[in-house]
Amino acid sequence: MSKIVFLDVDGTLIDYEAKLPASAAKAVDQARANGHKVYICTGCSKAEILQRNLCDLDGMIGGNGAYVEDNNHVVMHQGLSKEDVKNIVDWCNERHIGFYLEANSGMYCNDYMLEQGPETMVKYAKGKGASLENAKSSAQHFIDGFIHLQGDELYRDDVNKISFILRTYQDHLDSKVDFPHLVANTWGGKGEVALFGDLGPTGITKRHAIEVLLDYLHADPKETISFGDAKIDLSMFECCAYNVAMGNGGSEIKEAADYITDDVNEDGLYNAFKYLKLI
Structure with missing residues (x-):
C-alpha cells in the first residue's frame, strides 16, 4: 500500500x-x-x-x-488580514524588534531585522551544532534572502505569518496577550530554546x-x-x-x-x- x-x-x-x-x-x-x-x-x-x-x-x-x-x-x-499585518508591524516597530513577513511572493523585513537578524541567526545555527564560520555564512545567506521595506510598504495583504526576534521570552508572552485572536508560536535555538516568536491566523x-x-x-x-x-x-x-x-x-x-x-x-x-x- x-x-x-x-x-x-x-x-x-x-x-x-x-x-x-x-x-x-x-x-x-x-x-x-x-x-x-x-x-x-x-x-x-x-x-x-x-x-x-x-x-x-x-x-x-x-x-x-x-x-x-x-x-x-x-x-x-x-493568510493574515492586512489589518492584522499592520497591527503586528506597528507593534514590532514600537518595540524596536526585527521581524519579517512570510509571503509566497517573498520575505519582507524591517530595518531592525537587518540590524538584529545576523546575530540571532548565528545563535540559531550555532545552537544546532554549526561552527562559528558556518553559522555566520548561513546567517548571511538567510538575511540576503530578505526584501527590505519601510513604512506602509510593510502593510501587505499577502502574508502567511510573521516571525519576529525575541529580545526576551516576555515578547512572546506579550504577543499572546496583545493578539489573542491569532496563533502565537516560538522557534529557534538549541533544543526548544526560543529565539523567534511568530504570529499566524487562528485555526x-x-x-x-x-x-x-x-x-x-x-x-x-x-x-x-x-x-x-x-x-x-x-x-x-x-x-x-x-x-x-x-x-x-x-x-x-x-x-x-x-x-x-x-x-x-x-x-x-x-x-x-x-x-x-x-x-
Missing part, C-alpha cells in the same frame, strides 16, 4: 545550515519512484522554500499550515493543513507518516498514523514519536525510510 509522507524541512529534510544531505534526496527520490507521495510540511512560506535546493516533491504545506499545494495546484491559502496548524490535503486527495489517514524535530511538529503527530522524530530533535517530539531515527546529518531520513520499507 502506498504511503503519504510529510516531512518537516529544517532539521528533518535539510540540516540547520539549509543543506540537503545526499542520502535524504536519494531516500525521497526512491520512495516516490516506489509509488509513495512525499510532501514537505514546514513553517517556511513558498518564497523561502524556493531559495532552498531541495529534491523533487509531490507538493508542500507552508506557513505552518497556511498554504497547501499539490503538484503546483493551490489547494488552500489562508491554521500543520494538522489542519494535512487534513485538508488528505480530503482533497481522498486519501486514508491510516496511510500517513510524518517526520519532525521540534514542538511545532507535534500537530502533525496528532493526525498521522505513524510518526518519526529525528535524532537531533527536542525531547517533546521524541517522547511523542513511534520511532526515533538518526540525526539529519547521519542519514536519519534515509535510515528511517529503509526501516519503514518505503525504499
Whole structure:
C-alpha cells in the first residue's frame, strides 16, 4: 500500500545550515519512484522554500499550515488580514524588534531585522551544532534572502505569518496577550530554546493543513507518516498514523514519536525510510 509522507524541512529534510544531505534526496527520490507521495510540511512560506535546493516533491504545506499545494495546484491559502499585518508591524516597530513577513511572493523585513537578524541567526545555527564560520555564512545567506521595506510598504495583504526576534521570552508572552485572536508560536535555538516568536491566523496548524490535503486527495489517514524535530511538529503527530522524530530533535517530539531515527546529518531520513520499507 502506498504511503503519504510529510516531512518537516529544517532539521528533518535539510540540516540547520539549509543543506540537503545526499542520502535524504536519494531516500525521497526512491520512495516516490516506489509509488509513495512525499510532501514537505514546514513553517517556511513558498518564497523561502524556493531559495532552498531541495529534491523533487509531490507538493508542500507552508506557513505552518497556511498554504497547501499539490503538484503546483493551490489547494488552500489562508493568510493574515492586512489589518492584522499592520497591527503586528506597528507593534514590532514600537518595540524596536526585527521581524519579517512570510509571503509566497517573498520575505519582507524591517530595518531592525537587518540590524538584529545576523546575530540571532548565528545563535540559531550555532545552537544546532554549526561552527562559528558556518553559522555566520548561513546567517548571511538567510538575511540576503530578505526584501527590505519601510513604512506602509510593510502593510501587505499577502502574508502567511510573521516571525519576529525575541529580545526576551516576555515578547512572546506579550504577543499572546496583545493578539489573542491569532496563533502565537516560538522557534529557534538549541533544543526548544526560543529565539523567534511568530504570529499566524487562528485555526491554521500543520494538522489542519494535512487534513485538508488528505480530503482533497481522498486519501486514508491510516496511510500517513510524518517526520519532525521540534514542538511545532507535534500537530502533525496528532493526525498521522505513524510518526518519526529525528535524532537531533527536542525531547517533546521524541517522547511523542513511534520511532526515533538518526540525526539529519547521519542519514536519519534515509535510515528511517529503509526501516519503514518505503525504499
